[in-house]
Amino acid sequence: MNKRNRIISMISSILIWGSGQFFVCKQRIKGLILFLLQLIFVGIELFSGYWLEALSGQIKHFTIRLHGGFFTKGIWGFITLGTKEGGRNGDHSTMLMITGIITILVLIVVLGIYIYNIRDAYKMGKLLDETGHCLSTKEYFKSVYAKFFAYVILIPIVIFITFVVIMPIIFAIFTAFTNYNSNHLPPGNLVRWVGFDNFKKLFEIPIWSSTFFSVLRWTVIWAVLATFSTYSLGMFQAILLNSKYTKCKTLYRGIMILPWAIPQLISLLVFRNFLNGQFGPVSKFLMDIGLTDHRIAFLSDPFIAKVTILIVNLWLSFPMFMIMIQGILSNIDKSIYEAAEIDGGGSVKIFFHITLPLVLRSTAPLIVMNLAGNFNGFGTIYFLTNGGPVNTNYQFAGDTDILISWIYKLTLDQRLYDMAAVMNIMIFILIAAVSIWNFRRTQAFKEVE
């Protein structure tokens, strides 16, 4: 079989984009478009830098830092993070890193188009070899119209997400491998790549590792207790609401749903005042009725603050589970209960053998989501106690800080961007492991497979 056309077409497209399509396969417009794209990419590099001047000998000391184009300068910046320190003419390391990442992302797109161009030239050549004639550009675009439509809508959205969501995440991940912190702040100072030093610091320097593991321990305890307590109370209230003995169900439900409907930030700030140890009404009330003879530090004693946070969280979050479980309970077939009663099951037995398993099964995904949410429950901690009281044995953390609020402090108060990034990666690994495990069991995932 003759393979001539596909090989010529492919080789010429490797050298000059679209030439295989243009000359061998006679797809003039498609070939031209690809060629134009190549021109644009090469043009960007040539004209954003000083290549032409350099080639014609006008520049004596050529450096990529000063004279490179968009692509070379971007890559150079990403690798070196700048070479000239300080001042107005110095290099801005983080800016260089961001442009570097953007350059790499653009290069990936360029590479994608290039590979498409080669593969397409080969495919069209093959078609020519096998059938003796080739598709016109018009026929080709018609054949890909369905896919084309999806891309037209998605490409702008993909670009949008890439810049606003993906690029910053990539930046944050790379930050973990630099010394970007309060001692190395651009534009005054340069940032360096430091490899795994920050991870070593986290595990080898005692104050970092002890803070990390203490905060992690409280984060896990908090997430588990918060989810478990709100779920239990939610279920309890839902069962009571559904009980035939309950009068004025709508009234109770209407009141108990309030914490769910009131914006959480407002509730948290209200509680911050309500439970204020020095001026707050609760500790004053407890003193007035003689339960205690001194002000209680609800939010500033290490242990009491933790308990307070859990109780406030209970107030905030039990209604959500109550509403969900109430919905499930009212959908359970009544005949199951009747059958159980005939068989002589007591109400406790019925609960543990029928109600609980049914409710648990349908709320399992909600529980996992709630766990993950509490794990990263910045608001509850930060707005109630600011993570405090400050623990002097900890590195910039307080007794009630969870990982996410600690990261927030490291970033905004301490400007230890490098260590904050390391912590971010740890959190992501933990959350991703749980979420993927949870998600793999659901229907949606099986459909993607």
Added chain:
Amino acid sequence: MWKKRLKIFLINAEQILVSILVLVPVVWIIMSSFNKGKNLSTASFIPKEFTLSNYVDLFTENEFGHWFVNSLSIATLNAFVSVALILLTAWVLSRFKFKGKKTGLLTLLVLSMFPSFLSMTAVYTLFVVLELVNKPIALVILYAAGAIPYNVWLVKGYIDGIPSSLDEAAYIDGSSKFNTFRKIIVPISKPIIVYCAVSQFMMPWMDYIVPNLVLSGNKNKTVAVGLYSMISTDQDANFTQFAAGAVVVAIPITIMYLIFQKFLVQGIVAGASKE
């Protein structure tokens, strides 16, 4: 008989008790907002003297009016932009076959797991470069992009459940793709659209981290940052005004939540199970 009575009594007593515990902080903050005097320590549960001066001061002494308008415009714009982007993306991902679809969906899934302020520093630097710092539109850009990963999965799941025979019938009748989207997919997806719109509308009101980072200056604050700033420095001194602000913000949002609760519950359940 007495056993049944006891049961009725206990069950109702418990619910009354829980209702009271739920109501106490709510009533307390409302009452505080009518207190004369500014302090937390002197504010009493039943005001000795009713006054509306806290509400007046909120708008005259503070820039609360500006904060409210900022939040309202950001929230409204965000709801529209986010829903449009989410719906279009979800529709394409649900209904069209194309190369890279699976990779795209899994990427979105991974992205939805990153804690949102993981990327704060980079976003801030990017906004400095694009000169978006201190412009409310920056928040909308960030919220809308951030909402896509999670919500696209949610809405895609919903659209997957709409029988595709409906669209095919429309196509046979000669309807264009966008017309089919507008006339068939959008009306049927109303519950999930309401969920996305309401949750995207609510979010900017209560988000503190992003506006605190991106917006500066007292006039540019959003309600969340403004309210927090009133009590974060000196908890005692501005308390009754804070109470008034909390009430002004909480009432419309709470009512909105109660009106849309059916949609919100459905949305949360769908988000957790993604089925």
